[in-house]
Amino acid sequence: MTDQLLERALVEEATKKSGLIWVRGLPVQGDAVSSQALWHVWHDGSVCLVGDGPGEQPLPGLVxxxxxxxxxRSKDxxxxxxxxxxxxxxxxxxxxxxDAAVAELKGKRLNAPDGEAMPERWGRECRVLRLAPTGETASLPDGSxxxxxxxxxxxxxxxIPAGLPRLLFKKRKRG
Incomplete structure (x- = not known):
């Protein structure tokens, strides 16, 4: 029981502090999906993501x-x-x-092209996903x-051409 609580605390704290996570959707039809670096927010015990719309991050394999x-990853x-x-x-x-997830995501979205109209665009053109921890953690691999x-x-x-440094750094004559 204590190990489960420690693992859950590690998942929550590490994910909250990391601005970027690597996500791999599990294959549904046997298609292999590679891990994708995604920005996110931690809200209400899970990761919230927005994407798959114009100008937003792709969310391949997440159904x-x-x-x-x-x-x-470790932030430091x-x-x-x-x-x-x-x-x-x-x-x-x-x-x-x-609405609650979008309110959190909106505050973290950098360089949004539409500012205050962003939530309406997300509702029309994007997907907002919640990744809820199942309680299972995987052992970290030994290799890369x-x-x-x-x-x-x-x-x-x-x-660079061999003569370029001479042209750039030659001393100018003062007349």
Whole structure:
């Protein structure tokens, strides 16, 4: 019983203090979903997220009634602190739960394009999800979970021309 209380306290405190969590939706049809870094708020004993709308974070693999695994990192060291299982619940726009979650999310949303009209847009175009802890925590892996980068057409910067530093840093003659 004491271990369960300590685990629940660790989940709550670590998630509250972290501005970013890693969330992986559990596959419903066998489709593998990778972890996604998401901003969130901790409200009423669970994580609240908003996304899947224009200008908002994507929420791949998170379906109403499904499951998810949430990994929380340490704010000071950046290492994994705890991974916990959650049940995904999509909140209905206009419901009491939705209004309370949106009030919290609105205060944390940075650089919103529409300011005070944001809750109305979220109700029309986005999904607001609640990730409720199931009480299960996973043991942390020993190795790295780093994945290879996604292939892209973007390139890295080329080496600078050899003569450029001389042009930039040559002394100007005073006349």
């Amino acid at each position: 109403d009634g499904g499951g998810a695994v949430v990994t929380v 060291k950046g290492g994994r602190l705890v991974s916990w299982s959650a049940k995904v619940v999509e909140l209905t726009p206009g419901s009491e739960e939705w 979970l780093a994945a290879p980068p996604v292939s892209t057409a973007a390139t890295t910067r080329q080496a």
